Amino acid sequence: MSIKIGVLGAGSWGTVLADLLVNNGHQVELWGNSQAIADEINTAHTNRHYLPEFEINPRVHASLDLNETLQDADAVLFVLPTAAIRSVAERMRPILATLPKQPLLISATKGLEIGTHKRISQIIADEFPEALAKRLVIFSGPSHAENVATHDLTSLTVASANLKDAEWVQSIFMNDYFRLYTNDDMVGVELGGALKNVIAIGAGILHGLGYGDNAKAALMTRGIAEISRLGVKMGANPLTFMGLSGIGDLIVTCTSVNSRNWRCGNALGQGQKLDDVLKNMGMVVEGVGTAEAAHELCQKLQVDTPISESIYRVLYEDADIHAEISKLMQRDGRNEMEFVN
Structure with a gap:
């Protein structure tokens, strides 16, 4: 079965997934917003800004033309920063309205929208007709693009309210190094993928401060x-x-130097300022924005998340890291089985 898939986002993850899908025998149009990167992918078959040592299958075609990317697509895969999802969806909507065939929407983005606190599926529901949005498949799990690029063994989750759609996505991605499991809990899969980025910043901070495995x-x-x-x-x-x-x-996000969120936290733990860290990163650090959205969401829902709150204060209120760690360690004793209460 060979199909056409439009991959939206020519960063590291989008590039690797486009390459994987082509290697699986599918046609892929990789959409991005940089002419230089598109030209490099199409001529040199590399994307050195994001993946310096990765050679891309020559059959991956990159484009800045969203209409071209969506034409005749059986599926559209969002691999964009959370902040870009809504604006790109707005651009897609009138194009899709003219197409005779409506693609299945898949999201590999992990985050919460700042201001609305919405998950990606909720943003999609805002921007697309119900018939299209309700079939959305969420694609998440432990996966660094750098590892998938070297065919490291990887297992992920695909979640959808419609099991048949999840199984179809499972079938087009799976191969001898990339395995997917289905799930119908879209809320849990999306929240896990988004909120772990905040905790990973904390893990990086601990490393930067010199703490060890116990911490x-x-x-x-x-x-x-x-x-x-x-x-x-x-x-x-x-x-x-x-x-x-x-x-x-x-x-995977709390233990790997491939994690931007971990690297951000590590730099903060070493005394660097957040603005400088983000400027030097050259790529989106999703956990920073998610920390703000999660902070507001937890306050609204009155959910106790002391670690995430401490990370939020370090990021947004210039709180002293050592003082925040001390507060966490000296909180009143709790029963460990109060796991979700």
């Missing part, structure tokens, strides 16, 4: 408790957070 393990364990607490409040299945899109994604 890292404590942060990740209590971090998933916080994520589960908010998720259950919003209607998620708590078991989802024990899976690939929960603890799996948290582990």
